[in-house]
Amino acid sequence: MKALVVYESMFGNTEQVARAVAAGLREVLEVTVREVSDTPIGAVQDVDLVVAGGPTHASR
Numbered sequence: 896m897k898a899l900v901v902y903e904s905m906f907g908n909t910e911q912v913a914r915a916v917a918a919g920l921r922e923v924l925e926v927t928v929r930e931v932s933d934t935p936i937g938a939v940q941d942v943d944l945v946v947a948g949g950p951t952h953a954s955r
């Protein structure tokens with residue numbers, strides 16, 4: 896099975912979390928990590944699991 900971990904990160908904290916999540920998932924899945932602006936729309940169609948993460952900005 897395949898997983899995609901996609902993240903947005905301004906200062907690098909969310910990227911570190913995304914890479915840690917990916918490292919854990921790699922124990923059981925084939926994992927790709929992508930920055931959101933570098934992720935083609937179709938990328939989610941090829942995977943069984945999508946993990947999406949972004950920083951909280953202005954309470955959202």
Ligand SMILES: Cc1cc2nc3c(=O)[nH]c(=O)nc-3n(C[C@H](O)[C@H](O)[C@H](O)COP(=O)(O)O)c2cc1C
Nearest residue numbers: 903904905906907908909910950951952953954955
């Ligand atoms: C413009 C701006 C607004 C933010 N607003 C919030 C917020 O509403 N709540 C919160 O908990 N953190 C807020 N933060 C803190 C960020 O979520 C935090 O620094 C986060 O770790 C940044 O992630 P990044 O390093 O992946 O960019 C804000 C940061 C910025 C720069």
